[in-house]
Amino acid sequence: MTAAGISVTRRAPRRLADRLARPAFLACTVLAAATLVAVAGVLGVETVRFFGTVSPVRFFTEVDWTPFAEEPRFGVLPLLAATAQITAGAAFFAVPAGLMTAVYMEHYAGVRTERVLAGVTGLLAAVPTVVLGYFALTFVTPLLRALWPGTEAFNALSACLAVGLMILPTVIVFTRNALRSVPAALMETGLALGAGRGRVVARVMVPAAAPGIGAAVFLAMARAAGETMIVTLAAGNQAQLTWSPLEGLRTLTAYIAQSSLGDAPSGTVQYGAFFAVSAVLFAVTWGLHATGRFLMSRRSRGGLG
């Protein structure tokens, strides 16, 4: 009942609805834009105010983050390094596993297996991150401590594994999309020339999908960098520079979540620090996300070069 839905007889009410429709939709747009501008604006304003008291140079070069100490220090580097470590660690686990799973689903699995794996991916994507954080804290960490007795109760490795699990669906879904956009004729040509399936997949299909796979990696890393609950629960709250994955650390996100901000009075420099940390986090995730979207747009333009 597509075209039949248009009635030509009810003239009067239609005119009114017609006149109201545009302003109503415009009002929605203005409200949405105002909300999003306010979100970005309040971050910007408070961050600028914070940098009025704390020099940005010291903020980005000092290595002590002790905002509530007698003599507060605001060196964001330990937090930033921790975010980078967690993001890289999560990608280290999730990218190979996700990439290979996507390849398996697209090029090897039967219809039924593929459907099961797609279902698992969908369910995993719907699991709240706080539940994954609980899993990391109560299952992964004890396991790691049994394997390596020196492991701290809060450690980066456990968080990396759980964040890796969290970003797996992102890697799988976007990689599958990328693989699917490669013309099937390439596969058939390769097979017809006598190459084995594995060879065609590794030498032709995956390279042809490279920009899209790159997009999958960056979008997943953007999610990992912004992840809060897993790192808050599993990685602890020591703002320190360390290379050991078995020690605790504190990311940008964990600092924001743990400091029970609700209690910090407005206008103090500690309150401003939350916005400055949020702005840094915003910049990091924006960079990763924008790179991902850029690669995605290159994919849609096609081109196998």
Place this chain on the structure above:
Amino acid sequence: MACGVAAAMVAAAFLTMAVVLVAKAWSAADLGFLFDPSSRVADRAGIGPALAGTLWLAALTVAFAFPVGVGTAVYLEEYLPPGGVAVVVSGAVANLAGVPSVVYGVAGLALFVRGMGMGPTLLAGGCTLAALALPTVIVTSRAAIRAVPRGLREAAYSLGATRWQVVRGQVLPAAAPGIVTGSCAAFIRTVGEAAPLLVLGAVSVMTFAPRSPADPLTSLPTQVFAWSTRSQQDFAAVAAGAGVALLLVLLVMNLVARVVRRRLQGVSA
């Protein structure tokens, strides 16, 4: 084959997580747990207030973000002429879709809790979660609207339909299944969020079920977090129980979306 092994490992990791969660939740499972208020004693702790809080938050988020998001998508796709403004708005929306949820929490604290004086209430939580869901709802709704064939619009216009009639009679019915599916995915992710609510100042021990949006902010995700941070063994069980309850709420949301979608497809077919 290496790829098959990787796929099996992914499935195994997910199964392990599900089994661990349910096994740990097992001892907490009884009917009282569903309705009892939160408590400092693990044995007496229940998720009544947290469950009610999450249902409130889900309702508020959908009520705010769905109409505004879909309305914005319709305006951008069907009314706004392509060009400068459209590019700026869609660029801004796409950029904000990738911002971490905890950042929305910080902004929500400044805007809703302090700026508008809502305090740490369910209303402030709903507004913050709605702002968080908004970019995704707009992006997926726009994609669904854009997927409606041009010919459908042109046929309606050529029969003398006005713009509103085309939107109401052709575009929205055809795009509805896609809009519902995409928005629901966004809402499921949003309702499971703990980080922004934690920043707004969610309470972890609440003795009564919230009755209005002006009541204190409490939710299942923040309850899972609060109980997870307690070291005593028995709190591990109630935390898992609250986690399972949260997953069930999200599952029900997904089922409702599926039913709605099937209905819409039946109508437009």
